[in-house]
Amino acid sequence: MSHHFSPDARQALGRAGFTRRSFLKGSGAIVVAFSSSAIVDTLGQAFAQGINGTGSTQLDSWIAIGRDGLVTAYTGKCEFGQGLYTAQLQLVAEEVCVPMNRIRLVQCDTSVTPDQGTTSGQQSHPSNFNTANLALAGATAREALIRMASAKLGVPPADLVARDGLVALRSNPSRSIPFGDLIGGQRFDLQLDRAATRKHPREWTVLGTSVPRVDMRDMVTGRFEFVHNLKVPGMLHGRVVRPPEVGAAVSSVDEDSVRDLPGIVKVVVKGNFVGVVAEKPWQAMQAAEKLRVNWTRGTPLSPQADLYSALRKQPARDTLLVDSGDVDTRLAAASTVLRSTYFHPYQMHGSIGSSCAVADVQGEKATLWSATQSVYPTRNTSAMLLGLKAESVRVVYVRGAGCYGINGADTVTYDAALLSQAVGRPVRVQLSRKDEMAWENYGNAFVIDQRIAVDASGNISVWDYEAWSAARGGRPGYNNPGNVVTGFLVGANPAPLVPRTPAPAPDTPLNNGFNTAPSYIAGRVGNSAQGAGVIRSERVLSHRVLSPFFTGPLRAPERLQNTFAHECFMDEVAAHVKADPVEYRLRHLNHARLSAAIRAAAKAANWEPRPSPRPGLQRTGRAAGRGIACVCYEGDNGYVAMIADVAVDWNTGRIEVTRLVVAQDSGPISNPDGMRNQIEGGSIQGISRALGEEVTWDDRKITSIDWRTYRTLSVGFAPPPMEIVLLNQTDGEAMGSGEASITIVAPAIGNAVFDATGVRLREVPFTPERVLRALRASS
Amino acid sequence: MATFTLRVNGRSHQVDVDPATPLLFVLSDELDLRGPKFGCGLGQCGACTVVVNGQATRSCVTPVSSVGQNEITTLEGLGTADAPHAIQQAFIAEQAAQCGFCLSGVILTAKTFLDRNPRATDEQIQQALSGVLCRCFGNGRMLKAIRRYASERTV
Numbered sequence A: 001m002s003h004h005f006s007p008d009a010r011q012a013l014g015r016a017g018f019t020r021r022s023f024l025k026g027s028g029a030i031v032v033a034f035s036s037s038a039i040v041d042t043l044g045q046a047f048a049q050g051i052n053g054t055g056s057t058q059l060d061s062w063i064a065i066g067r068d069g070l071v072t073a074y075t076g077k078c079e080f081g082q083g084l085y086t087a088q089l090q091l092v093a094e095e096v097c098v099p100m101n102r103i104r105l106v107q108c109d110t111s112v113t114p115d116q117g118t119t120s121g122q123q124s125h126p127s128n129f130n131t132a133n134l135a136l137a138g139a140t141a142r143e144a145l146i147r148m149a150s151a152k153l154g155v156p157p158a159d160l161v162a163r164d165g166l167v168a169l170r171s172n173p174s175r176s177i178p179f180g181d182l183i184g185g186q187r188f189d190l191q192l193d194r195a196a197t198r199k200h201p202r203e204w205t206v207l208g209t210s211v212p213r214v215d216m217r218d219m220v221t222g223r224f225e226f227v228h229n230l231k232v233p234g235m236l237h238g239r240v241v242r243p244p245e246v247g248a249a250v251s252s253v254d255e256d257s258v259r260d261l262p263g264i265v266k267v268v269v270k271g272n273f274v275g276v277v278a279e280k281p282w283q284a285m286q287a288a289e290k291l292r293v294n295w296t297r298g299t300p301l302s303p304q305a306d307l308y309s310a311l312r313k314q315p316a317r318d319t320l321l322v323d324s325g326d327v328d329t330r331l332a333a334a335s336t337v338l339r340s341t342y343f344h345p346y347q348m349h350g351s352i353g354s355s356c357a358v359a360d361v362q363g364e365k366a367t368l369w370s371a372t373q374s375v376y377p378t379r380n381t382s383a384m385l386l387g388l389k390a391e392s393v394r395v396v397y398v399r400g401a402g403c404y405g406i407n408g409a410d411t412v413t414y415d416a417a418l419l420s421q422a423v424g425r426p427v428r429v430q431l432s433r434k435d436e437m438a439w440e441n442y443g444n445a446f447v448i449d450q451r452i453a454v455d456a457s458g459n460i461s462v463w464d465y466e467a468w469s470a471a472r473g474g475r476p477g478y479n480n481p482g483n484v485v486t487g488f489l490v491g492a493n494p495a496p497l498v499p500r501t502p503a504p505a506p507d508t509p510l511n512n513g514f515n516t517a518p519s520y521i522a523g524r525v526g527n528s529a530q531g532a533g534v535i536r537s538e539r540v541l542s543h544r545v546l547s548p549f550f551t552g553p554l555r556a557p558e559r560l561q562n563t564f565a566h567e568c569f570m571d572e573v574a575a576h577v578k579a580d581p582v583e584y585r586l587r588h589l590n591h592a593r594l595s596a597a598i599r600a601a602a603k604a605a606n607w608e609p610r611p612s613p614r615p616g617l618q619r620t621g622r623a624a625g626r627g628i629a630c631v632c633y634e635g636d637n638g639y640v641a642m643i644a645d646v647a648v649d650w651n652t653g654r655i656e657v658t659r660l661v662v663a664q665d666s667g668p669i670s671n672p673d674g675m676r677n678q679i680e681g682g683s684i685q686g687i688s689r690a691l692g693e694e695v696t697w698d699d700r701k702i703t704s705i706d707w708r709t710y711r712t713l714s715v716g717f718a719p720p721p722m723e724i725v726l727l728n729q730t731d732g733e734a735m736g737s738g739e740a741s742i743t744i745v746a747p748a749i750g751n752a753v754f755d756a757t758g759v760r761l762r763e764v765p766f767t768p769e770r771v772l773r774a775l776r777a778s779s
Numbered sequence B: 001m002a003t004f005t006l007r008v009n010g011r012s013h014q015v016d017v018d019p020a021t022p023l024l025f026v027l028s029d030e031l032d033l034r035g036p037k038f039g040c041g042l043g044q045c046g047a048c049t050v051v052v053n054g055q056a057t058r059s060c061v062t063p064v065s066s067v068g069q070n071e072i073t074t075l076e077g078l079g080t081a082d083a084p085h086a087i088q089q090a091f092i093a094e095q096a097a098q099c100g101f102c103l104s105g106v107i108l109t110a111k112t113f114l115d116r117n118p119r120a121t122d123e124q125i126q127q128a129l130s131g132v133l134c135r136c137f138g139n140g141r142m143l144k145a146i147r148r149y150a151s152e153r154t155v
């Protein structure tokens, strides 16, 4: 199959394990589920892959070792800028005991890598670095190699050690056998061994060190190949024409309007999906612009100013996460009840490169080069849209611009696939900036009511959370292509939202995966108490309503919105009882690791215990303050605390973040510099989202459609001095670090603004205009 | 269609394209260059930046017909992976990228600015980069890398 690919494409395939060399005499057994007869013939046998993201229980699905000792590892978790490729190389090097430069890591290609579902939710470390999957495969392989050497050398395995691609005698390291001589070119034919011993972080020599990103040189010298750079011979260029308004439908398309344009190949209409294909990208762009399409009017949108009140009025799907049953009576009986409402807008991923994909659909078969985070789910849903069998579609991950969740990568993959199918040739599609921004799956809008009661000693005795959030679609998963715009336009519906009121009583132990519950409640359901806190009178009730816009995971999805409300409200209560916000948090926690993170941040920040606002409040000029926020991310996937120092200008409403201190415990750290890079980027992105980012619309359409209408901080924004304390917990499990820090930026800033001014900000983003209004209202 | 001779990264190339075609498409589609990238197509982000006659230029809004015989340098024309330019080396040393998609704008804007203003202050550097976007928010490391390069080149 490789004969009709350009050198670039061949190179991409080569990286993915498809050069001829690798078939014939390369690195051992390549595991294949793709039904291309040529490949299956060459390889003999195709292994069954795990389904639905469960990885694979077979060692050969993860690791192959060639006669030359070269290790090929396969992973279903991909690099998109977070440093995971390098970290996974370190993992394989560490566990298999082979130098990093002797490893080839193949990521996310449905024809060769195990199905690990989606790379998201800072779940890659928990998935691949603990006791399963790639980590376990490495350990299983190492132990198998030692057993093979033991048989060959006639010494007990305990007398042998693996290192640098060899198994050697402990007593006489010069007596050794290279891996290639033990297994080279053959399959292990072993199941992953749950009893295989992972190396303890104390023994690590590669993991735990700041190995530089292996892709850095190619990136900074402009050689790195993004999906945007991919070339397939005979490739045409497509462009889509999205509806001008939300809910608009095609009434007619005038193909004559572009018939005479140079390079035009085809106008494609499928339901409300409209696209053009041309020889060159510029021609496709112009054709998309000139194509006359008559659209019906869209659905009227309720005014942006009414967003939060509208959310409360719609039919909702209600969920009770925790309910101690006594909240109403205890609130009614309490002498002090505090309440506040928090507002979080839709925000967008806004990838710097608009999304791009290349598709080659030939009859019954399709190859899709995609920056999707979910190659297997995308394979299945693309197959649904194309009317092909899932096994006949191959999705190869090729990196795009940083995505921070589900940007346009999935939808543009469908775009390319549909256009390629219509013309029978490979088609590359890159979205316009507007099509990216007007139709992506935004982070959900939330309105959150918080109520608490304070007891006689100033402690919180009741916590009552009630939230309304808007959602539509989301990740397509394995069978909902209508969860993103292209699928919807060709007629697939988003997964339905089925209203349900009242919510059934909670009957499973608290799972705080969305941080819906504050850290401070006990989280009692039945006999379990999975919360991180001590408050035993507790209710967490969510209402999910239908959004007019598509929504989906955006870095720290929902966790960020919920935590904003929890951490600001905790601060309000602490201020009300005149308690120090650090001490007050600790008082309500029952979680050693989160408490340790809070203490570490406070120590690094030289936190001086006192209540907020600061004494001697100044109500003019530049006022300075400090604020803290913290979270058990997803309940148990990273523990982080942040202290923000800010200066607020009473005249302009401008907030300047003057320092950030972050203390984070993500278990054993694979790559300290990589983790810092994630915490830094997450924190600054958090500042951008807290201070300026907000999706906007008018009565019919989205109006935040480019970088003039959607505010983001530029590279010229010098971030505040940042002190990052990494709490390396070598005895625990590995956790993620890409999303934890961003979760607590807005509350840390909001709390610092209160400390500085005595004015509470309850609505994100804290734009100068909004801050100024709040400041003026207070004086 | 019209024929243009472009001087890119020290070599001449003949292309036959619509004169209105933005330079970006010619570089990435006709000449297979990977450095400049389509980010917004509106001159708002910097991802498509190339150097034309010493000036950082947004190739997405620059018609190919306006370039003439001027020397064009893309990110890959600055240095190679084995022999990176000093500013690229500074980015490697600081590990100053995440996804890397924005780097043409960041690196070439900073370099051309420092070429003309070797003794620029931090504020001036920030000002020069105020129209360049990085959505991974590598700001801290990028500004550090740029300062590292600035101080190295002035010694």
Ligand code: FES
Residues within 6 Å of the ligand: B037, B038, B039, B040, B041, B042, B043, B044, B045, B046, B047, B048, B049, B058, B059, B060, B061
């Ligand atoms: S792509 Fe040219 S400035 Fe954004």
Ligand code: FES
Residues within 6 Å of the ligand: A081, A352, A401, A402, B097, B098, B099, B100, B101, B102, B103, B133, B134, B135, B136, B137, B138
């Ligand atoms: S490194 Fe990803 S946009 Fe800058």
